Amino acid sequence: MKVLFVGEIVAEPGRKIVKNILPEIVKENKVDLVIANVENLSGGKGITRENIEEMKIAGIDYFTGGDHVFWYKDTEEFIDSIPLVRPANYPEGVMGKGYEIIDTGKNGKILVINLLGRTFSSDAKAYVDDPFRTADKILEETRSQKPEVIIVDFHAEASSEKYSLAHYLDGRVNCFVGTHTHVPTADNMLLPKGTLYVTDVGMCGAIDSSLGVKVEITIRMFLTGINQKFDWENAGRKAFRSVLFDTEAKSIVRIDKVV
Numbered sequence: 001m002k003v004l005f006v007g008e009i010v011a012e013p014g015r016k017i018v019k020n021i022l023p024e025i026v027k028e029n030k031v032d033l034v035i036a037n038v039e040n041l042s043g044g045k046g047i048t049r050e051n052i053e054e055m056k057i058a059g060i061d062y063f064t065g066g067d068h069v070f071w072y073k074d075t076e077e078f079i080d081s082i083p084l085v086r087p088a089n090y091p092e093g094v095m096g097k098g099y100e101i102i103d104t105g106k107n108g109k110i111l112v113i114n115l116l117g118r119t120f121s122s123d124a125k126a127y128v129d130d131p132f133r134t135a136d137k138i139l140e141e142t143r144s145q146k147p148e149v150i151i152v153d154f155h156a157e158a159s160s161e162k163y164s165l166a167h168y169l170d171g172r173v174n175c176f177v178g179t180h181t182h183v184p185t186a187d188n189m190l191l192p193k194g195t196l197y198v199t200d201v202g203m204c205g206a207i208d209s210s211l212g213v214k215v216e217i218t219i220r221m222f223l224t225g226i227n228q229k230f231d232w233e234n235a236g237r238k239a240f241r242s243v244l245f246d247t248e249a250k251s252i253v254r255i256d257k258v259v
């Protein structure tokens, strides 16, 4: 099965480049399923119903989230009606679901899991459960349903935490993709026990920016030490970042375009 995982789609520039580039990539590579991280989809943080619809029309089949996915107040009203998983290690009772088994028809059942890292994030450390043991629990709970393919989006800051969880799950999940830093890494590889891995897929959006945010703002933040209101860059070059998993060929290749 060929699964294209698209990196965090950041605000309007991200949505634009996805709409322009995705259909061609899907066709060229005979992609079976497209998954995208959308925690920054709408206005740079969070998701709206309209933008999720827009991305479905652009060709994305399934969505994953992260620490910013709950940004809009009305998210609770529609999160259960869209094909999306948010980090599974949030406390019990939080809106949405952390994993889901999707029936893809000819390619069988695929389990998508979203988890949040805790290292270098004091918020996550304080609120969310251990992603390692949460992953164990989910794999145990879904074992009887025998999903053909298992994909993990680990939304985390520290590459060490990503490598550690990936090796902890090596051979137990087919595909493991890191998100959250917005910076693509070149370490896509097959791990020793058979899991396809990349530390971070990167983001779709304005690259003449600081992770999507206007650089004047982040420079001011670092020069003064004072928190700034973020504004998202629209000008300059745009990047499309993704990885293509082929679970039969056991390959993971980066597909990146800058326009």
Ligand SMILES: [Fe+2]
Binding pocket: 008, 039, 040, 066, 068, 180, 181, 182
């Ligand atoms: Fe993000």
Ligand SMILES: [Fe+2]
Binding pocket: 039, 066, 067, 068, 155, 180
């Ligand atoms: Fe994030």
